[in-house]
Amino acid sequence: MTPPEVRNHIKESAPFRWENVPVLPYKQEGTHFRDVTRQVLFPDEGVGAELRYFEIARGGWSSLERHRHVHAVMVVRGTGRALVGDRILDLKPHDLVRVPSLTWHQFRAAPGEVLGFLCLVASGRDRPERPDQAAVERLRGNREVRDFIRT
């Protein structure tokens, strides 16, 4: 059995890697994202929410998606950009991003950079929805968004 002090103190063991916290695939296979990892820093510990760390490698992007649940994000590593709704946000360490309910969003690392961020979500949450062709066309109506998104 793990001694209590080990369970209560999870040390960073390498930059943005933690003792006994596995580096997981972001999602099951797909071509709608590239080079993203996921680490669950705090599974629901009775808080009713989970804190995860996502890292997008150089050249990578997260899935373009939306869902009813909200995201509360803090950038902690590198720089990048995010689509939230119809806006592209320039992100640097410690910036906060709120992704409201049912809002299209996608995160991308800056060229030559890693983008790492904390993401807080409710434990009970709905599955993400990806845009259908009509939704993609609507998003592409905005030139800046069109150039940004990867589907």
Place this chain on the structure above:
Amino acid sequence: MTPPEVRNHIKESAPFRWENVPVLPYKQEGTHFRDVTRQVLFPDEGVGAELRYFEIARGGWSSLERHRHVHAVMVVRGTGRALVGDRILDLKPHDLVRVPSLTWHQFRAAPGEVLGFLCLVASGRDRPERPDQAAVERLRGNREVRDFIRT
């Protein structure tokens, strides 16, 4: 009205300070803590939980307390130590700390250092309890804890 992009992107405006996020007193007045500030980075945004940033200045400490709700903590600035139960943990940036239910805890900045950390809690939570004299005496039964705690 604040434009949506401002509400969804809260930039770090100075080290560990954020646009339109007030730096608040840690608690109402008292002598059981010293030199601690509180910033609510994400109030309950439908997540059911809140993410706060606490900063303990040089020479400061948080209240020695316990409560039914749990804390999920990530150190993001400086170094320090924490009492969790009957253990003193040495903390460095990105270390994670879980404070279980009804567990005495206190955070202190390292000498000459600031200690800043994120703390995730459920939105609906009980009020902290401070130790009565009997509880203080029990804690002081451990020499290391006795030397660490401030009441």
